[in-house]
Amino acid sequence: MAHIEYHFSTISPAVYLAGTRLERIAERHGATITYRPLDVLTLFQRTGGLPPGDRHPNRQAYRLQDLQRVAEMEGLPLNPKPQFFPTNPAPSSYAVIAAQDAGGGDLGTLVHAIARAVWAEERNIAEDDVIRACLEEAGFAPSLVDSGLLSGAEAYTRNTEEAVAAGVFGVPFYITDDDERFWGQDRLGHLDHHLGKG
Numbered sequence: 013m014a015h016i017e018y019h020f021s022t023i024s025p026a027v028y029l030a031g032t033r034l035e036r037i038a039e040r041h042g043a044t045i046t047y048r049p050l051d052v053l054t055l056f057q058r059t060g061g062l063p064p065g066d067r068h069p070n071r072q073a074y075r076l077q078d079l080q081r082v083a084e085m086e087g088l089p090l091n092p093k094p095q096f097f098p099t100n101p102a103p104s105s106y107a108v109i110a111a112q113d114a115g116g117g118d119l120g121t122l123v124h125a126i127a128r129a130v131w132a133e134e135r136n137i138a139e140d141d142v143i144r145a146c147l148e149e150a151g152f153a154p155s156l157v158d159s160g161l162l163s164g165a166e167a168y169t170r171n172t173e174e175a176v177a178a179g180v181f182g183v184p185f186y187i188t189d190d191d192e193r194f195w196g197q198d199r200l201g202h203l204d205h206h207l208g209k210g
Contacts, residue, residue: 014043014207019175019185020123021052022108022137023101025090027184028127029082030197034186035120037200041207047112047119049105050172052183058172059181063098082198089132096136103157104137106164107147110156113163117151125149 016038020027038045056062064075076092083090104126111122125146129135135142144154175185179193186194186203194203 014038014041014210015189016043016045016203017048017178017187018045019048019050019171019178019180019183019187021101021183022049022104022123022126023097023099023130024052024127024183025079025092025131026197027123028131029079029086029088029090030184030200031086031088032120032124033197033200034184034203037204037207040204041210043207045119047108047123048171048175049101049108049123049168050175050180050183051102051105051168054172055175055180055183058176061181065098091131091134094130095134096138097130099130099136100138102138102165102168103140104143104146105168106161107143107157109164109167110160111147111150111152113160114152114156116153117147119150122146122150122152 016034018034034045037043053063064072079090079092108119108122108126111117112119126137126143129137129142129146137143140157143157147156148154178187180187182195184197186199188203188206192206194200
């Protein structure tokens with residue numbers, strides 16, 4: 013059975029625009045997914061990237077155009093300059109880690125609900141009430157937001173370190189069990205094609 017390591021940040025617009033396509037691709041090919049939320053700012057620092065606000069104005073302008081194009085193509089609502097961006101993605105990442113450990117819900121729905129809260133719903137994913145609502149939407153116990161903070165923080169740091177070691181430099185980033193690497197939601201079709209060759 014194929015397996016995908018999914019490295020992502022809950023605050024990434026590209027993670028939001030990926031929707032739940034990864035999960036549909038995995039289901040089609042009988043692949044499993046491990047969700048690995050990480051600290052994207054640390055990832056950038058370690059691998060030579062820059063946060064969006066620190067990039068050259070040409071890159072910033074292109075990013076805004078591209079986000080809007082992709083959102084339109086995917087039929088997803090998008091505010092390219094949301095009220096709560098940037099915000100602290102750690103609490104929502106801890107919740108994803110706790111949910112993955114607990115089981116019983118839909119992780120793809122959870123990750124999408126959290127990213128959608130930022131990019132389409134003007135909600136602050138650093139707030140517990142927002143995270144609880146996302147957990148509940150995805151079929152997880154809302155109380156997960158209150159548990160496992162220490163283990164979540166440790167896993168979050170470990171995920172970031174392991175991502176750097178695995179060759180990750182941006183999000184979303186997908187790595188198959190045969191070490192094929194795909195960066196960006198616009199490479200999901202490539203991932204689909206690769207899994208179809210097996």
